Amino acid sequence: MLSFENFSKTYPGGKRAVDGLNLSVEAGDIYGFIGHNGAGKTTAIRAAVGALAFEEGEIRIGGMSVREQPVACKALTAYIPDNPTLYDYLTGMQYINFIADVFGVAEQERQERITRYAGAFEMEDHLGGLIGAYSHGMKQKTALIAALVHAPKLLVLDEPFVGLDPKASHTLKAVMRELCDAGSAIFFSTHVLEVAEKLCNKIAIIKNGRLVTAGETETVKGDQSLEDVFMELIDV
Amino acid sequence: MRKLFLLLRIDALGVLGTTRLSDPAARRKAVRALALGAFVAVCLLGTSLMYFYMMAGAFAALGTPELTLGIAAVAGALVTVLTSFVSAPNVLVAFADFDQLLSLPIPVGTVALSRLLKLVLRNLLFLCMVLVPAAVAYGLNAQVGVAFVLRFLVLALLSPLLPLAIASVLGLIIAKISMAFKRMHAVRIVLSFLLVFASLALSFSMQSIVENFDEIGAQLAQSVYAVYPPARWFADAACGSASAFALFAALNVLPFAAFSLLAARNLRALHAGLAGGAGEKRKAGAIRVSPVRRALFLREVRRYFASTIYVTNTAIGALLLIAGAIALLFVDKGRIAQEMGIPVSAFAPIVPYLAAWMLGMSTTTAASISLEGNSIDQLKVLPVSVPAVFRAKLALHFAVTLPAEIIAATLFSIALEADVMQALLLYLLPAAFSAFVGLAGLWINLLHPKLDWKNETEVVKQGFPTFVTVFGSMLLVGIPLALLLLGIMDAPILGYAFTALCALGALLIWKWLCGKGVRRFAEL
Known part of the structure; x- marks a missing residue:
């Protein structure tokens, strides 16, 4: 569903944020992307979702090139950044409706999904309020509902659990599993290694822009905890 | 005092952008x-x-x-x-x-x-x-x-x-x-x-x-x-x-x-x-389904009306144009010409340029990219083409300027008792100029965006693209106006030539926006 093929990104000024990344996320995967601050996780994610232009390597979504068919790739994808800067001038419902309009979600499906996910994330009583007045967690939940309203084939999340209350975190994990069972793929970055260890069937660790290891979670961590493996790899 | 200086210095760095130099x-x-x-x-x-x-x-x-x-x-x-x-x-x-x-x-x-x-x-x-x-x-x-x-x-x-x-x-x-x-x-x-x-x-x-x-x-x-x-x-x-x-x-x-x-x-x-009331409970209204084009336009409209400074700064030209057109129905044209220091016969030919000048102040596009601010990624990850985003921004510009332009042109035609050719120019010249300025504003803003603003004033009123677009449009109108008042060119020929040049300029900028502009947008 998502593949990085020798992807590299160098910022103006010469900083090479990602160097030759090769990674493949299949349908049904919950793929955790782990690394220290500044390792290149967000750069790779932003390039994949079309928020960051790149020149080296290739990124494909559903077999299509992100550079050559950006609109078709984006139509399969939902992206939630680490700090969702939604449109403060819209109400939560207006924002979700806007996303649903852009993705062409039919009225009935839209109604069902909004009711379901707004209930799951306890946002029914808040969607009429302006996003500008929301807390960080409420913005995160609104972004999640908007992402789920078009039933994406690929869900890309950058630090999705930051700012969510424990119940919402639990709900999100359940929704992620549910989406994967339905054949979607999930690729997300996190610093919460316990969550990654329990939730992901695959894990990739990135250090200074280079992939250190990637594969099935059980294979990557072996007999150790993910935290021990991560510390060993990062300290090398 | 040192802390005050530090705060002012931080503000100055933000406004001048010297850290990026x-x-x-x-x-x-x-x-x-x-x-x-x-x-x-x-x-x-x-x-x-x-x-x-x-x-x-x-x-x-x-x-x-x-x-x-x-x-x-x-x-x-x-x-x-x-x-x-x-x-x-x-x-x-x-x-x-x-x-x-x-x-x-x-x-x-x-x-x-x-x-x-x-x-x-x-x-x-x-x-x-x-x-x-x-x-x-x-x-x-x-x-x-x-x-x-x-x-x-x-x-x-x-x-x-x-x-x-x-x-x-x-x-x-x-x-x-x-x-x-x-x-x-x-x-x-x-x-x-x-x-x-x-x-x-x-x-x-x-x-x-x-x-x-x-x-x-x-x-x-x-x-x-x-x-x-x-x-x-x-x-x-x-x-x-x-x-x-x-x-x-x-x-x-x-x-x-x-x-x-x-x-x-x-x-x-x-x-x-x-x-305002943070965390206030408010149930959502009914679900409304819209086609993509309308959804993008509605987003622009909501962005526009959510900002008092954006509206007051841009709609003023369109409102002044309508007010001026209504006033002209009741005021003696000879007296206005006399107060302006021009012959009475020169008054009617300059009206389309005055209308264009006022519409130049009503450019919503010059701040529209900058106003996306740190939520620009939201727009970039949507499954819509970049020209579709530009079209929505231009549609807002036309929604603000075109109704005022049509109302004013109709009132001017009545007040000046214009013949068909004059009336056509009253409609076409300001419209073509407004289209050109709208596209130019978008172009300049795309080249000089400021996405890290802390309040809207920085981009709506003090932004470089706004400054260049508004004052540039005033200077541009001044050229044919001077040629007209100096009697160097015949009024109808000059009017239609200026209209055609504006339309051509608008087309060329649109071509740039759909080519290099798309790449520029991706780099933001």
Whole structure:
């Protein structure tokens, strides 16, 4: 569903944020992307979702090139950044409706999904309020509902659990599993290694822009905890 | 004091963007922007000087040369109030990094003072465009020495204080009143426009007084100073009156100091009052399905009306155009031509250009990319083509300008009893020019975006793209207008040629936007 093929990104000024990344996320995967601050996780994610232009390597979504068919790739994808800067001038419902309009979600499906996910994330009583007045967690939940309203084939999340209350975190994990069972793929970055260890069937660790290891979670961590493996790899 | 300096320095770094100058490309861009900005500033100062020089000569003949300084003080005060009352609450109270700044070990009073000084410094720059040329024009007509220059410098530094205190109080009152209404932004926009039109009516009444040169000097001075009484003390103080100097200084410093003290003491309360009901429970309305194009356009419309400063800054030209067209139905055209100093026969041909000039002020696109701010990624990850995003932004521009243009052209056609060719030009020329300026605004904003703004004023009013687009459009209209008034070209030929050039320019920019513009958008 998502593949990085020798992807590299160098910022103006010469900083090479990602160097030759090769990674493949299949349908049904919950793929955790782990690394220290500044390792290149967000750069790779932003390039994949079309928020960051790149020149080296290739990124494909559903077999299509992100550079050559950006609109078709984006139509399969939902992206939630680490700090969702939604449109403060819209109400939560207006924002979700806007996303649903852009993705062409039919009225009935839209109604069902909004009711379901707004209930799951306890946002029914808040969607009429302006996003500008929301807390960080409420913005995160609104972004999640908007992402789920078009039933994406690929869900890309950058630090999705930051700012969510424990119940919402639990709900999100359940929704992620549910989406994967339905054949979607999930690729997300996190610093919460316990969550990654329990939730992901695959894990990739990135250090200074280079992939250190990637594969099935059980294979990557072996007999150790993910935290021990991560510390060993990062300290090398 | 050190903390105040640090806060002002951080603000200056944000506004000037000097931290980015280590990048050679950014440096080249900054030099180009600086050169263009300097050119426009010189043009404005030159125009202002010419205007005040003519005025100073006339007033010297009437025996009241100091009236030049008084008029500059009145104009400066009106401009300060008009340009600051909408932005003052944002700059002073509702700024984005409020929580972060107040969590620092800096006294609240210092934070408030840094915001007030930011407002003062910004207005001083604009005031220089009015006060300095007036002083030079006065100096050329009266014998002045070093003492005048020194007195004038102090007076110029003091002059924005009272208008800013008035503008801030008005702005905060309007913001607070509008908070009580469900349609808060609509109320704020209506109240703001009422204040703008009241101020404009005041300045127009002053203009008609000034042009009435057959009145004796003293009566004339009385009429001018009735608009803004402290201007009399400004003029007298500049000419050497110590008591007037003390009065003007006291009248500016004391209210400003009192306002500063109140603002500093109540900064947190004012911020809480304007921040609105966070976490307030509000059930969502019904689900509405829209096609993609309409959804993108609606997003732009909601963005537009969510910002009072964006609306007041851009819709003013369209509203003035309609007001002017209605007025022309009832006012004698011969008298207007006489007051403008042009032959009656030259009045009708210049009307399409005046309409274009006003529409040039109503460009929503010049700030539309910058206004996406740090949520630009939201737009970039949507499954829509980049030209579709541009089309939505242009559609908003046309939604603001085209209805006003059509109404005005119809009223102008009736008022001027235009024949078919003239009427066609009244519709086509301003429309083509508005299309060109709308596309040019988008183009310039795409090349010079500012996405890291802390409040909308930085991009809507002070943004480089807005400045270039608005003043550039004024200069562009000035070229055919000059050719017309100098009788160098035949009016209909010039009109249709200018229309065709605008349409061609618009097409070329659209072609750029759909090619290089798409790549540029991806790089933002």
